[in-house]
Amino acid sequence: xxxxxxQDIFFxxxxxxxAAAEAGLAACKAGTPRDDTVNAIFRAVHSIKGGAGxxxxxxxxxxxxxxETLLSDVREGAVPITAPLVELMLRALDVLSDHVTAARExxxxxxxxxxxxxxxxxxAVKGGVAAPKPARAAVSDSGDxxxxxxxxLDALLDDLAxxxxxxxxxxxxxxxxxxxxxGGEPLLLLRELALLGAVCRGxxxxxxxxxxxxxxxxxxxxxxxxxxxxVSAEAVRDIFDFVGEDCAIAIGAQAAMPPVRIxxxxxxxxxxxxxxxxxxxxxxxxxxxxxxxxxxxxSIRIDLVKLDRLIDTVGELVIAQAMLVQRLxxxxxxxxxxxxxxxxxxxxxxxxxxxxxAQPIGSVFSRVPRxxxxxxxxxxxxxxxxxxxxxxxxxxxxxxxxxxxxxxxIRNAVDHGIESPAERVARGKTPEGTLTLSAEHRSGRILIRxxxxxxxxxxxxxxxxxxxxxxxxxxxxxxxxxxxxxxFAPGFSTATSVTKVSGRGVGMDVVRQNVKDLGGxxxxxxxxxxxxxFTLTLPLTxxxxxxxxxxxxxxxxxxxxxxVVESLRPETKDVQGLGVGRMMLNVRGRFIPVVSVGQxxxxxxxxxxxxxxxxxxxxxxxxxxxALLVDNIWDQRQFVIKSLDTHYRSVEGVAGATxxxxxxxxxxxxxxxxxxxxxxxxxxx
Amino acid sequence: xxxxxxxxxxxxxxxxxxxxxxxxxxxxxxxxxxASAAQQIGQAMLQLLVSARRTGAGAxxxxxxxxxDTARLTGLDSVLFDGTAA
Numbered sequence: 002x003x004x005x006x007x008q009d010i011f012f013x014x015x016x017x018x019x020a021a022a023e024a025g026l027a028a029c030k031a032g033t034p035r036d037d038t039v040n041a042i043f044r045a046v047h048s049i050k051g052g053a054g055x056x057x058x059x060x061x062x063x064x065x066x067x068x069e070t071l072l073s074d075v076r077e078g079a080v081p082i083t084a085p086l087v088e089l090m091l092r093a094l095d096v097l098s099d100h101v102t103a104a105r106e107x108x109x110x111x112x113x114x115x116x117x118x119x120x121x122x123x124x125a126v127k128g129g130v131a132a133p134k135p136a137r138a139a140v141s142d143s144g145d146x147x148x149x150x151x152x153x154l155d156a157l158l159d160d161l162a163x164x165x166x167x168x169x170x171x172x173x174x175x176x177x178x179x180x181x182x183x184g185g186e187p188l189l190l191l192r193e194l195a196l197l198g199a200v201c202r203g204x205x206x207x208x209x210x211x212x213x214x215x216x217x218x219x220x221x222x223x224x225x226x227x228x229x230x231x232v233s234a235e236a237v238r239d240i241f242d243f244v245g246e247d248c249a250i251a252i253g254a255q256a257a258m259p260p261v262r263i264x265x266x267x268x269x270x271x272x273x274x275x276x277x278x279x280x281x282x283x284x285x286x287x288x289x290x291x292x293x294x295x296x297x298x299x300s301i302r303i304d305l306v307k308l309d310r311l312i313d314t315v316g317e318l319v320i321a322q323a324m325l326v327q328r329l330x331x332x333x334x335x336x337x338x339x340x341x342x343x344x345x346x347x348x349x350x351x352x353x354x355x356x357x358x359a360q361p362i363g364s365v366f367s368r369v370p371r372x373x374x375x376x377x378x379x380x381x382x383x384x385x386x387x388x389x390x391x392x393x394x395x396x397x398x399x400x401x402x403x404x405x406x407x408x409x410x411i412r413n414a415v416d417h418g419i420e421s422p423a424e425r426v427a428r429g430k431t432p433e434g435t436l437t438l439s440a441e442h443r444s445g446r447i448l449i450r451x452x453x454x455x456x457x458x459x460x461x462x463x464x465x466x467x468x469x470x471x472x473x474x475x476x477x478x479x480x481x482x483x484x485x486x487x488x489f490a491p492g493f494s495t496a497t498s499v500t501k502v503s504g505r506g507v508g509m510d511v512v513r514q515n516v517k518d519l520g521g522x523x524x525x526x527x528x529x530x531x532x533x534x535f536t537l538t539l540p541l542t543x544x545x546x547x548x549x550x551x552x553x554x555x556x557x558x559x560x561x562x563x564x565v566v567e568s569l570r571p572e573t574k575d576v577q578g579l580g581v582g583r584m585m586l587n588v589r590g591r592f593i594p595v596v597s598v599g600q601x602x603x604x605x606x607x608x609x610x611x612x613x614x615x616x617x618x619x620x621x622x623x624x625x626x627x628a629l630l631v632d633n634i635w636d637q638r639q640f641v642i643k644s645l646d647t648h649y650r651s652v653e654g655v656a657g658a659t660x661x662x663x664x665x666x667x668x669x670x671x672x673x674x675x676x677x678x679x680x681x682x683x684x685x686x
Numbered sequence: 687x688x689x690x691x692x693x694x695x696x697x698x699x700x701x702x703x704x705x706x707x708x709x710x711x712x713x714x715x716x717x718x719x720x721a722s723a724a725q726q727i728g729q730a731m732l733q734l735l736v737s738a739r740r741t742g743a744g745a746x747x748x749x750x751x752x753x754x755d756t757a758r759l760t761g762l763d764s765v766l767f768d769g770t771a772a
Contacts, residue, residue, distance in 0.1 A: 176729065181698060187729045191759060201761035209733055211741040212708055217701045217730045224761065 004184045010302060011052040015101045018045035020367040022094055027370060027386075029087045039082070042090075043072040047239060049101070054189050060110035061100040067120045068093050073236075079125035089119055095371050169230050171202070172237055172252050175223035175259040179247030182218075187248065191224065193240045198229040208261040216263075223258045305397075308357060315354045316545055316641035320660045322347045323638065327662030348639070351545060360400050362440045362449070363391035365407060369438060372408055376415045382434060383422065384415055389439035395447045399519055399539055403449075406515040410451045410535050411436065413509070418455030418533050428530065430454065446563055452534040458527040460484045467493065482625070485525040489513045517673070520546070520563075520642075520656070522620075538563070548640050548669065549617065550661065551631040553598045554607030557667045558631075559640055559659055564619040564672040566626065568634060576611045586616055586628040593618065596679045597630045598670070601654065608632050619672050627676045642669065654678065692721040692753075698730035708738055708745075717745035724749070727756040735766055 025042035028034045050065035068090070074080040099111040172194075176187035191201075205223035209215070228237060234252055241248045249259030322343060329335050366388050373384050419425075419434035426432050437452040460481060467487045468475045479487075487493060491510040516523045521539035540546060540563060547562040575587050576595060584595040595616065599607020608614045608630075616628040640659040645652055645668075656671040688711055693700050711717055717738055724731075738745040747766055749757070757763040 181729060186697070188727070188732075188756065188760065195759055201759060204761040204765065206736050206762070206765055209736045209740065212705065212712070212734075212737050213741070215705070215733065215737045217698055217705065217734060220729065221733050222729060222736075222760070 007184050008056055011056060012101065012105045013302075014052065015049050015105075016364075018049050019094065019098050019101065020364060021045040022097075023091075023367050023370060024363075026087055026091050026094065029082055030084070030091070034082070039072065039076040043069065043076055046072055046097070047242065049097070051242070053104070054193055055185065056104075057189075058100075058104040060113075061097075061104045064093075064097060064100050064113050064117065067117050068097060069239075071120050071124050073239075074125040080123065086123060089123060091370070091374065092116060093120060095374065098371070169227050170234075170252070171225060171254040171256075172199070172228055172234075172250060173223065173225050173256055173258045174241070174248055174250055175205075175261065176220040176244065176248045177246075177262045178219050178264040180220060180244045182247075185244060185247075187220070187244070190240055190244065190248070191226075194226055194228075194237065197232045197236060197240075199226040199232070199237075201225070202227050205258050219261075219263055221261060223261075225258070303357070312354050312358065315351050318347055319351060319545060319639055319641050320662075323662035324664060325662075351639070355396065355545070356394070358397045359394035360397050361392045361394050362400065362403075362447075363388075365400055365403055366391050366438055366440075368404065368408070369411060372411055373415065373436070376412065380416060381421065382415055382419050383432070384419060384434045384436050387435060387437040389437065390441050393440035393442060393447065395440075395539065399447075402515065402519055403537075403539075406512040406537075407449070407451070409509075409512050411438075414451060414453040414455065414533065414535075418453040418457075420456050424456075447537075447539045449537040449539065450534055451537075452532060454532040457529040457531055457533055458485055458488070458525070459529065463487050482525075485527055488525070489523070520561075522673070545639055545641050547637070548659075549634050550636040550638065550640075550667065551598070551615075551617070552633050552635055553602065553631050554604030556602060556604040556607075557635070557661065557665065558598065558602070559667050559669040560617055560619070560629065560631075560672065561656065561669060562637070564621065566618040566620055568615055568617045570614075571611050571616050573612045584611060586611070586618075588618060588626075588628075593626045593628055594624070594676075594680055595628045595630055596676050598675070599630070599632075601675055601679045602668075602670075619676070621673045621676045624676050624680055627680070629670075629672070629676075640667075640669070689718045689720050692719065692724045692731070694723050694725040696721075696724050696727045696731035696753075698728060701728075701730040701734045704731075705734060708734070712742050714743060716743045719745050719747045721753045722748050722750045724753045727753055732756070732760060732762060732766075736762065739766065 022042045022045040025034070025038045025045070028038050029042075046065055046069045050062055050069055053059075053062035053065055071080065071090070071093075075082060075086070080086065093116055096111055096113050096116050100113070102108070103110045174191075176190075179185075180187045180190075195201075202225045205225070206221070208221040208223075210221070215221075237252075238250070241250055249262070251257060251259055326335065326340060326344070329337070329340060334340075369388075370386060373386055377383050414436055415434070419436070420428065420430075422432035425434065435454045437450070439448075439450045439452075441448050463484050464473075464479070464487070467473045467484075467490070468477075470490075470493060472487060472490050472493065473479065489509050489512075491508065493508060493510070513523050516537055516539070519539055521537055524536045524538070525533065526536065527533040548559040549562060549565060549568070551558050551560055569588075571586060577585050577587065577592075579585050579594075585592040586595050595611055597607070597609065598604070599609070611628075611630050614630055614632050615634055616630055617634070618626055618628050620626055640661075642657045643659060645655060645657050648658075652668075654671050654675040656669045658666050658668050661667050690704060690707055690711060692704070708717060719735070719738065721735075735745070735747060739747075747753075749767060754763070754767075757766050
């Protein structure tokens with residue numbers, strides 16, 4: 002593994018640590034911290050600091066050091082958790098996030114002087130060094146998974162646990178091979194120790210062999226440092242926490258220098274333990290007296306390219322399996338048990354492969370508090386965030402591409418939806434607005450809701466604006482839903498002035514396009530005075546989906562199942578004509594327009610009369626429900642989505658292509674566009 | 687006696703590259719090691735230098751400020767430089 006790869010892992014872990022710290026501080030802010038919440042925040046910041054030191058990001062390390070010192074004071078009870086302190090730490094976390102970005106992108110470090118001063122002012126001891134405390138206190142919270150748990154710290158620290166420690170104390174260190182693995186450098190840790198005021202009293206070089214026998218992977222040197230009395234054992238322990246048991250530590254002048262541990266050096270494994278970058282652990286089995294940690298929560302990092310290759314192969318497997326079924330059916334072997342077993346296994350493999358790519362949506366949600374803080378600062382609107390279903394998992398690609406539309410919807414909700422505190426009070430609401438983000442799985446799809454308790458959509462204003470923009474005629478008769486949908490029209494904006502918050506040149510039409518690109522849909526539910534809810538319906542994955550294979554004239558097409566409500570074979574009385582060439586289907590007393598797929602795609606020989614074919618009732622974004630007229634439904638099965646944009650070019654009304662069991666290519670219908678373009682008068686919405 | 691030059695970045699990779707050179711240069715006289723360009727020094731290189739000093743006729747090291755600083759930090763100044771140009 003190259004240093005660059007290790008650094009990349011460090012930045013991935015920075016994101017995770019930042020999210021963990023953000024979640025912890027959010028719990029503190031909400032008044033629901035658990036006993037270990039502050040410890041968790043501390044560990045998160047500490048691990049960023051450790052990595053920053055190891056990779057030489059001085060500005061990042063200096064800033065994390067200040068935040069970590071304050072957190073250390075908090076977890077020791079020297080500084081109480083108050084609302085202003087939590088706010089301060091949240092702001093510090095924002096700057097820390099900027100520092101991480103600057104380090105990753107090799108950019109200029111953010112301006113943090115004022116915030117550093119604030120952090121220092123909030124510390125128990127001004128100036129950045131943790132208050133001296135009894136050694137017993139230093140080990141009392143060792144349950145945080147500190148790497149020194151294996152040492153008998155209680156005994157080692159006993160000689161420091163006098164009533165008041167006033168003399169400098171001694172620590173002996175010996176980094177083992179593991180501390181130098183994966184780009185680790187023990188001398189950086191010694192420098193950090195020196196920054197605390199520790200001075201080297203001697204280096205044990207006895208174990209260093211002659212040139213002919215030296216193995217440069219091993220650690221032969223041992224050091225004795227004298228540490229100022231005001232520096233706690235925990236502060237020292239924290240420095241070496243980063244390398245865990247790869248650096249043996251003995252505390253006390255009488256303690257023996259830890260012995261050299263020569264380790265068999267093995268080549269790095271192809272995959273890395275998740276914690277490898279920050280705490281390189283020996284690849285050799287632990288001694289019998291130190292059993293390896295429990296297997297719970299173990300994870301590995303995999304190169305995304307390899308994972309995508311696996312998904313691609315699974316896609317090909319799905320196609321091959323469909324081809325086999327087709328072939329066997331042609332030879333009248335379609336009903337054999339083995340085929341059913343193969344189908345079940347293929348689906349299992351596909352589910353497993355997809356679950357590897359799945360990530361909790363919490364990683365997207367975790368960025369929201371910062372967005373809200375920035376919005377509160379620029380708009381003066383304070384908004385409480387309520388998150389539901391953060392652990393809902395969806396495809397990594399969807400997660401990555403969801404951030405932008407979600408952020409825009411949130412900015413929009415705060416800027417245009419939620420009223421100013423004064424207006425809210427006047428309307429009998431709490432001065433603080435509420436934004437609820439929720440995610441849930443529902444019948445093979447993900448539903449994400451962004452709900453605010455603001456003013457709701459002012460439909461009269463939206464209508465007037467749409468007329469003014471020429472999107473609709475002044476006499477147009479639109480339902481509430483149709484008016485709401487106008488805000489997705491290109492170029493539409495009801496803001497009287499372009500604000501710096503949401504007026505960034507990105508309209509709601511782009512948000513809808515982003516969601517569409519993900520194979521999803523967006524719907525609005527708004528009540529004037531009560532608030533607005535945007536619902537994003539997204540597929541679980543972008544690679545493989547379920548659909549109906551339909552026959553339309555000489556064409557075989559796929560209707561994605563996500564749109565399908567029901568299918569039926571209508572009787573003559575169920576379908577009524579409307580004007581010239583339009584038909585409406587009566588579905589249990591409700592009339593919905595019939596769209597002839599044959600006409601829309603120009604298929605030759607498609608049936609024209611609904612009672613001769615099958616109607617598939619579908620949900621669409623812009624036109625509500627519609628009934629697609631097809632000749633017949635052949636099958637309902639999984640299909641692998643192949644992008645037309647990549648292999649050919651974008652085609653209106655077509656979402657992509659797939660390969661059928663008989664090897665032929667079938668187009669996947671883009672139901673929304675197909676219906677919208679087939680029903681005149683609805684394109685504008 | 688050939689002079690062995692240390693690069694600016696003296697990490698383990700550099701140490702591993704220098705070890706064969708040092709072994710090859712072993713002879714009657716002390717090894718001549720020019721560390722004047724060394725900027726970043728890691729533990730593996732320090733160990734190599736200590737080892738070179740105690741192998742055969744020893745080694746004479748011409749240090750850079752960074753190496754002197756690292757030697758002081760790690761308490762190795764006397765081990766590395768006593769009797770040499772430091």
